[in-house]
Amino acid sequence: GAGVSQSPSNKVTEKGKDVELRCDPISGHTALYWYRQSLGQGLEFLIYFQGNSAPDKSGLPSDRFSAERTGGSVSTLTIQRTQQEDSAVYLCASSLGHTASRRKNTEAFFGQGTRLTVV
């Protein structure tokens, strides 16, 4: 594919509603990452997938947040019972993988992000 694709690009939701954010990684990329970026802030790690498994979920802020990846490709990030503090840009990135022997595998390519606003 052309690059990492995220949808929707913008989402406005009411407090308490559930939302689903989608990430389509670059074809062949086995590693997939979700980050959150609040206005003017850094990149906060949420979760990392290698294939379909998630070896590191340590960044998920609460049990309202969950993510899955099926078929080693598309991933969805679900936020249940959204709160105003969930408002942020959610960025997805993918890379070829993290084997030490292949240098370029570790470059992560970012999607354009989903701007989530909880009102």
Added chain:
Amino acid sequence: GENVEQHPSTLSVQEGDSAVIKCTYSDSASNYFPWYKQELGKRPQLIIDIRSNVGEKKDQRIAVTLNKTAKHFSLHITETQPEDSAVYFCAAPGGGTSYGKLTFGQGTILTVHP
């Protein structure tokens, strides 16, 4: 897990001057150190990276240096131009079961004044 600290948080320079941004990391198993540039409203994009088997890498006006003993690495931009204005992020992957996960610094807002 990996912890990455980045300084300064803001940096203002005159066009033509040099800019230096520094990062420290905590996990000695980290062996890959990328730098990303994020222009306003756009996605972060890789501008340069370095692996732990080299101490310096250059690409035109940008260079990255790595000191594994001290666990710090720096981005150097020479002859800065207004289009260099952006937020710059460093990152490190850590090791162990989280190998591959990139932990980012808090970012540096670089402003280049014409």
